Amino acid sequence: MTWRDFLSQPAPENYVAGLGRGATGFTTRSDLGPAREGPSEDQIKAAVAKRSAQLGLTESKDDDNDNDDATRYQDPDNEVGLFAGGIYEKDDEEADRIWKDVDDRMAKRRQKQREAREEADRLEYERKNPKIQQQFAGLKRALETVSDEEWASLPDVKDLTGRAKRERQARMQRFYAVPDSVLAAARDTGQFGTTVADDGAANDANKDGTVTDFAKIGAARDKVLRARLEQESQSSGTATAGSATSIDPKGYLTSLSSMQGAEQSIGDIEQFRKMLKSAVDSNPKQAASWIAAARLELTAGKHVAARNLIAKGCEHCPKSEDIWLENIHLNENRNAKVIAARAIEANPQSVKLWVEAMKLENDPRSRKKVIRKALDHNPESEALWKEAVNLEEEVEDARMLLAKATDLIPESLDLWLALARLETPANARKVLNKAVKKLPSSHELWIAAARLEEQLGESTQRPVMKNAVKFLAKQNAMPKREEWIAEAEKCEDEGAPITCRNIIEETLGWGLDEDDDRKEIWMEDAKSSIARNKFETARAIYAYALRIFTNSKTLYLAAVDLERNHGAKEDMWRALERAVVACPKVEIFWLMLAKEKSSDINEARVILARAFKQNPNSEDIWLSAVKLEADSGFIDEARGILATARHNAPTDRVWMRSVAFERQLGNSDTTLELVREGIKLFPGAPKLYMMKGQIYEDLCQLAEAREAYSTGVRAVPSSVPMWLLYSRLEERNGNVVKARSVLDRARQAVPKAPELWVELIRVERRAGNLTQAKSLMAKALQQMPKSGLLWAERILNLEARTQRKALLAEALKKVEDDPILLVTVARILWAERKLDRAQSWFEKALLLDRDVGDSWAWYYKFLLQHGTEEKREELVAKCILNDPHHGEHWQVIAKDPRNANKKPEEVLELVAASLKR
Template identity: 80%
Template sequence: MSRRDFLSMPAPENYVAGLGRGATGFTTRSDLGPAREGPSEDQIKAAVAKRTAQLGLGGDNAKDDDNDDAARYQDPDNEVGLFAGGFYDKEDEEADKIWEDIDEKMASRRRKQREAREKAEREEYERQNPKIQQQFAGLKRKLAELTDDDWANIPEAKDATGKTKRARQARMERFYAVPDSVLAAARDQGQFGTTVADDGTATSATPGGTETTTDFAKIGAARDKVLKARLEQTSQTSGLATAGSATSLDPRGYLTSLASTQGAEQSIGDIEQFRKMLKSAVDSNPKQASSWMAAARLEMTAGKPGAARKLIAAGCQHCPKNEDIWLENININDTHNAKIIAAEAIRNNPKSVKLWVAAMKLENDQRSRKKVIRKALDHNPQSEALWIHAVNLEEDVEDARILLAKATELIPESLDLWLRLAHLETPENARKVLNKAVKKLPNSHELWIAAARLEEQLGEGARRPVMKNAVKFLVKQNAMPKREEWIAEAEKCEDEGAVITCSNIIEETLGWGLDEDDDRKELWMEDAKASISREKYATGRAIYAYALRVFPNSKSLYLAAVDLEREHGNKEDLWNALEKAVEACPHQETFWLMLAREKAGEINEARRVLARAFKQNPDNEDIWLAAVKLEADNGFIDQARDLLKTARQNAPTDRVWMRSVAFERQLGNSEAALDLVIDALRLFPNAPKLWMMKGQIYEDMDQPAQAREAYGAGVRAVPSSVPLWLLYSRLEERLNNVVKARSVLDRARQAIPKSAELWTELIRLERRAGNITQAKTLMATALQQMPKSGLLWAERILHLEQRTQRKSLLAEAMKKVENDPVLMVTAAYILWKERKLEQADKWFERALKLDTDHGDTWAWYYKFLLQHGTEEKRAGLVSRCVLAEPRHGEYWQRVAKMPKNAGKGTGEMLKLVAASLPE
């Protein structure tokens, strides 16, 4: 009975699938490896015998079949089996060799074509699929161009793992069962008990019972050790420029210099990354010297001079024709090795001037240096720099002259060599040298300037027209420089003390190339101001002198020239400039008054000046008043009174009458002053100052009713005078009539609605009366009408708001009001009270630069310096104030108009006004 489950039964022992159909394991030449190992020979014989027995075959027939099977399954390519009994003789060897040659010849016939095809295919594949190294080869070469700041600013690589949306979602969808021990540990985390022992150790205990001990003494020692290592590293790298010399480090300046070395520390922090990048750059392009130099400098920065020297030496081998890498190698080695390196560098680059100079500087004695330079000149006879070094090394003037003579023969186009030779020659020979140089360098204007300076040194600068000839010659050669270049050359001559040459250059070249249609006067004034701003006063003086020859009657030019002499010249130069001004412009009273003022110290000279001025301007009120001031300031009261009387007859102007009234008032003659002001008002009823003086005289005489009447009549006659309204209101306030004062100011605002002074006075009136709410209401209305008034903003910030709101209001005011000195002084005052003294000082200076005529700014600044300034700075401020001569300002005019302060100088007035300022 056959079994149906034979498929699930194990195979019989020694079963080989397909063996009955003749299948067996074999190996062919085309296979990559051996085939599956088949059954052994004994196994095959046993299987065949068993098969034969099952089929009823046996005896001889079985043996014959066995032999047939053996012959049938014999491998025909197996020559061992086919020719096992044969002999391998010389003919067989020769045949095998012939076939090998044929195979090799057939293979080499298409080898070149095959290799070219394979190379093209490989290049095409590499082009389409470049390696990462090839993609970044260009960027690696550009690494040599990066500066230290670029290296320091390379950002750190960021970790982007787990940043994708899918990763975040997957991470949020994971849930784990947390043990209770983890939760308990998290609960107790951070709960420590720490005790510090006397020996500097700290013991920390956790709830779990474990203890950790911290030794603060060891921590401090470790910190000191790290600091010491950094100091030693800095001391090693700080003196590498001076090879062979001992380096030193100032410990006191170490901490203060940390701020300047933050960039270096940042680059050193990434030293490994930079080293790898530079190594890649060097490996990819070893012929690029900048990569080797950058790598060596990196090692020097890292404190490894030995590694740096090895790198730069390898770089010199790869780039022997690059002089910069040799110089870098010389600089980072000591003197002995540097000399050897310099010799090798010069052998590779005998034409390099820099290398010869570096080799010369390595020598210690003068003789060796001369020897090196002369060898350098043998290789580079056309090098101007080497000749200059050779001349500088010579101690004997005659030897230097001989060298320069030879140098000018070899390099006739060198301007510097010609000028040096002329400087060493005698005056007569110097002229000959410069003449030769002009022939060799006909387009050089520097040679002509040198000739002019030579004539100045010989005392012939004023007589010999060298610069005039120079201009003619250069124009013919079509080599005339621009006007700006000539001005620069003149300033250079001024710096070197050749003032006459400077003046001659300006005189001969300033007008060249300019037509009469050009705005020459303004252009020359700008040139002069530019030179003066660069502190080239002789050049500016020469420009003004030339411009005045072209425009002899220009008032603006004379004023600018006089200002230059007043600020940067001496008294004689100022007098000469004013004398030229009054001769050129005799009808300009400004120059006469300035000259008389400058000679006020010599009263007879000042009188002569004014007498000359009277002849030219007989009815000029300014000259009359100047004469009166001169006599009054010198104590000649009767002469001053007589002059005023004559002036009222010859020049009957309101100013003359006001000066007459003020003169009598200053002397204390109130009755005479009152008579004069009444007579003056009959002639000039619309002069507001006369009405103010009348009211002030009545106040001085303690007659308030008459003063009120005078002010009332004045505001009716001249309702547009703000000072007159203010005097009227203040008189009523002093008489305790606040309602009347308010009424006066209301009438004034109706007459002059846009006056910030009137609005401010009304606000102050309410504030002094205690009506703060009304004052704030008025301030809001005033700022709506005049939002750009610095006076109103200052009053609000200082007196109507709390201290905490001052800064915000000040910032708002600065946005709306631009360039207002009152507001700037307010800002300085706030900073002053907050003890920010440096900032307050800057704001005072800004206010002075904005308006020097505002006297209150000078006074507040002086008061500030009295508390927080030095005596030298206060004296400087007074000097500046005297030069500026301020005339305006609320407090300044109030003090200056007092009769008792008449005749006082600006410096004394500054101190009086500063003393009158409120706290």
């Protein structure tokens, strides 16, 4: 009887695979067979007739309606019954498309609201059910600030193995106190006792005749205890590597260098020794493992063991330079020479070993002998030739060696340059020409040739850099413009200014087209050189740029500024002379030149006369001539120039200068006559009205002064200083109500002027209405939240000291770059005795705006109390150079007729003395 294989037997009837374990069967299209054909025409007619009969009989029955609804929304792609054989035509497709558009339109009507609602629900769900990744997102971002040192100082992970294993390891590492008898027995093992004990032996003698030395026993016990304590103290920072089987010897070399001179615990050294021994045994051909092992023994104080290890390493790795060098360093000079000889015998091509062998020799002759042998084996080593040249004391011998070296190594730039420096000028040219043929792409050779011509004084006759640019361009070896600038700065540092200028002249325009912003690029290059204190290079850049842009005002101003700050007076005069010739219509150059020459009044007059020819009706030149004559004491000449200027250049500035000149001299009648005439000619000049009112105030004619200011504010309602003078006049006379009314009118005329708001707040504060002042301040800050003047007034005069820091923080967020606010910060830090920070804020204010005289005065007052003499002198020099003209306190003193002829440093002292903290 044959038994069938189980899998080959047919399945039982109604068998469903997996039914016993709860699986369910399923039916596929292959089980059903092919799809049925649609109904025939007879069937369709019968179905229609049957349907009509049903509709007529069951029209009022709800159950039948439900059945009809069930078939109403059937799938059009899977029709059954009556429409099973229908054809899908274009009309059907058009209808489906229209319905689809309607569905899409309805879906989009509330799409934004629906998406917003879904997004809100999602965010709310994520907020209530945050993921672990989101919970630690802030901590992950904080890891960006962790430095490498902090990472390295993180403690190691604790041992998370089982409790039994931890206890077993703790028992293995546990130390016990050893009895003295055991230590003494171990010490005396194998020794003979030479003392005989009597019956009345001392207490420290044993029965067997041995004597216990408690001092040595205590020392041994202290040594064991110290080792244990050191191990415990360092266990937190030392990795537990008991289970490690391999290490990185190269990385361990670095760690050993930091271990030199440091006390290591016995356990650590032994552990490292085992690890390195494992590394050496597993791969004896790795030199780094031997070096690490030797350095470990050296750290442990076992020099002999270190030498033995490194000697074995040299036997296993004879082709390694590093291991031979380590062996040489670990031995004394005599043994080191023998080792060096063996190392060179194994590696005759090693330059490092030859150089190390040369350093082991004490006398120069022996060193030369070693280097020459090295050159026999390595004739093309540039490093060996340099060592050989450095050993030569005679120039001729060094020259011969360099000549031989350049023949053997023609591609060495350093050797060619060294040979050129040692040769005579005539031969140096030949050497450099020969070097250029060997190294055609080297621009350093051309620079060396240019410096040689500069030393010989023939740089103008031999345009080396011009030829260099042509040659390097043909060779496609032209460096970038930035590299040429770096080479020029290098020549400047090494004392070759002519070569520096020649490099800039021939290469600054390289790679730039006329379409590029060449002027801006060159100005940036010059500023960068000035920032690096390379003034000769910057001077050459400006000179080249001015040859291209001959009439550029900005370039001439930058060049003059360079000479003023970093050059001699003669250089500045020459720069200004070139400027007035190139730009004769630019008045500022004439004025600067006349000011620089003001020490010689005749020469200054000649300059101004030349300026008059080029600019006959320039009020600036007229006023400069007046200032020159007045400062020199020629009053009548100054008055005559002003009269001529009023006739030839009748401007409001000329009339104001005339009025101010007569006022300074104390001629009240002439002053009033001039100011009346000026107002008739220039009724829209607010300064004339202000000067008229101030003149009447000086004469104590308050009614006339009030009339002058009242007329002025009606004629020029936009003049803020005139409103302020009018209000202060009324307040000084005790009419606070009138002063308040004037300021209210002023705020209507100029609503966005913070000076008017501050003045009104001060009027209320001085009148004792602090609540009203605070209310006005709140309104002012609503309209002008970025006014540093308003914030400074609020912080210093309206709020308590305890609120200053919070207000300062708020003000600094809202106000951008306001010197008044920065000075306020400095003053508050000064009051809190934070002097270094206060000084830095004063300097920030000066850098932000150098024309505000109040900033200079506050900083000078600060330095008078807490600064050095050098710092004060530096500040005064900078103040003179910048010549500030604005500031609430500065203008009051600078424009006082009594201070008309005072210099900026004198005005600075007066303003600083008038300031009150």
